[in-house]
Amino acid sequence: MSNNEKKFKRYAAIFKALSNPNRLKIFFSLATCCKPGTIGIFEPDNTACVGDIGKDLDIVPSTVSHHIKELRLAGLIKTQRKGQNIECWVDPEILEELKYFFSF
Amino acid sequence: MSNNEKKFKRYAAIFKALSNPNRLKIFFSLATCCKPGTIGIFEPDNTACVGDIGKDLDIVPSTVSHHIKELRLAGLIKTQRKGQNIECWVDPEILEELKYFFSF
DNA sequence: TTTATAATTCGAAATATGTCGAATAATGAA
């Protein structure tokens, strides 16, 4: 598979991760958390745990977990265990990359 | 449905349209066509027809047509009949909007 | 008018996705 082919598959996977409304909300919450004007369900260090994220969305924890995994596999977010919780945050690099993608 | 809910559904639909590798290639070709360094299968006015688009992709015309429709319904591209052909081009406004979306 | 070309619509089949609930694993607290 050519480099070009790989590039399209990678970006298609990124957009697929953002193509579900609930997953997009999760991504958006993580990206904007703790900035001025946002709700305070998240940690002050721009991370959030799976349980907090699910509260707003009316979906069960196993589904939240699944969505988090999809976002992580697509490279959109990073995760790290902290005690009983899993902290999640958006990778700042991917935001730059995506902005660049739409700069033709 | 709240305005916020609508917003997420709309953007999720946009990303869904870009979540298929072939559709993403079509979008990319249209967005970059006729700019320096691109191949010259397209019209000089930044438009392309369905037949041209399908040549590179190894998919039959009916599938190309389907993908074009998805991109159009998502608001990513515009189309217009010109004789036997349907001209397609990327909506410049949506590119700005998407760049802005990733500017947190 | 008849024929050719371009694109769309439709129906079908294989595959993928979203969601849930139950069971399991990981960690912290009593």
Place this chain on the structure above:
DNA sequence: TTCATTATTCGACATATTTCGAATTATAAA
């Protein structure tokens, strides 16, 4: 150690998606 909390994995099911080929529509050319 035992119990409680948080998150993940698994299996299942309903729904959606991708793609094709055949039939149809729209336009141009002979």
